[in-house]
Amino acid sequence: MVSLPSCGLYAITDAALLPGEQLFAGVEAALRGGAAMVQYRDKTASAKERRQRAGRLLAVCRSHQRPLIINDDLALALELDADGVHLGQDDGDLHAARAALGPQKLLGATCHGSLDLARSASGSGCDYLAFGRFFGSQTKSHAVPAPLAVLAAAQELQLPLVAIGGISLDNAGQALTAGADFLAVVNGLFGADDIEARAREFIQLIHAARTRDEQPRSPHDSF
Numbered sequence: 677m678v679s680l681p682s683c684g685l686y687a688i689t690d691a692a693l694l695p696g697e698q699l700f701a702g703v704e705a706a707l708r709g710g711a712a713m714v715q716y717r718d719k720t721a722s723a724k725e726r727r728q729r730a731g732r733l734l735a736v737c738r739s740h741q742r743p744l745i746i747n748d749d750l751a752l753a754l755e756l757d758a759d760g761v762h763l764g765q766d767d768g769d770l771h772a773a774r775a776a777l778g779p780q781k782l783l784g785a786t787c788h789g790s791l792d793l794a795r796s797a798s799g800s801g802c803d804y805l806a807f808g809r810f811f812g813s814q815t816k817s818h819a820v821p822a823p824l825a826v827l828a829a830a831q832e833l834q835l836p837l838v839a840i841g842g843i844s845l846d847n848a849g850q851a852l853t854a855g856a857d858f859l860a861v862v863n864g865l866f867g868a869d870d871i872e873a874r875a876r877e878f879i880q881l882i883h884a885a886r887t888r889d890e891q892p893r894s895p896h897d898s899f
């Protein structure tokens with residue numbers, strides 16, 4: 677059983693950016709670069725192809741002891757004994773998913789910019805809450821915009837918070853400062869010429885933000 681890290685880079689696959697064998701090489705590179713978690717997201721392949729690809733990705737992730745989350749498809753996650761599933765608002769009931777997965781597997785939910793959705797997801801036994809999109813996304817340009825302030829508001833739920841949507845090296849700091857624990861990235865990671873190096877760059881930003889947060893306040897601080 678691979679558990680959820682406390683923070684990090686959440687690498688989400690894309691069939692157009694990673695065609696054919698590039699899917700496996702790209703995910704391997706992201707993991708070598710230090711990605712904390714991988715999501716297999718594929719809106720175009722057949723059910724058979726998705727089963728084959730997800731099975732191979734699971735082996736890749738297992739070799740790095742990192743969780744593989746299946747997007748949308750609880751049945752596939754259960755069939756493959758993957759590490760968990762990510763469900764959006766139209767992807768099925770979260771309570772039922774938790775019951776089917778059991779307590780050990782990971783369940784993530786899309787909460788857009790809504791604290792009410794986040795509270796409900798938390799009550800359904802989710803392991804992390806995803807918010808976004810925070811920036812313009814090439815992968816999903818029609819995704820509903822969300823304000824960064826929802827990340828501060830969601831701290832009350834005491835679950836890991838995932839920021840998604842148009843995240844790049846240039847704006848990642850804003851999401852981290854606002855309270856994100858994980859950066860979920862598609863194009864900003866898998867669109868890079870050197871995926872491993874890009875993953876390392878994101879992780880440096882995440883670690884820098886964590887280190888800043890953990891620094892004790894100086895006696896000269898005015899707050």
Ligand SMILES: Cc1ncc(COP(=O)(O)OP(=O)(O)O)c(N)n1
Nearest residue numbers: 747762763764765786806838840860
């Ligand atoms: C980590 C993470 N956050 C949000 C999503 C989006 O899920 P959903 O709203 O179901 O949209 P699709 O990804 O299915 O298009 C996600 N996949 N992962």
Ligand SMILES: Cc1nc(C(=O)O)sc1CCOP(=O)(O)O
Nearest residue numbers: 808809813815819841842862863
């Ligand atoms: C899959 C997805 N969900 C979103 C949401 O807002 O729920 S945004 C998004 C696309 C993320 O890809 P990129 O990092 O390329 O913008």
Ligand SMILES: [Mg+2]
Nearest residue numbers: 748763764767
């Ligand atoms: Mg979905």
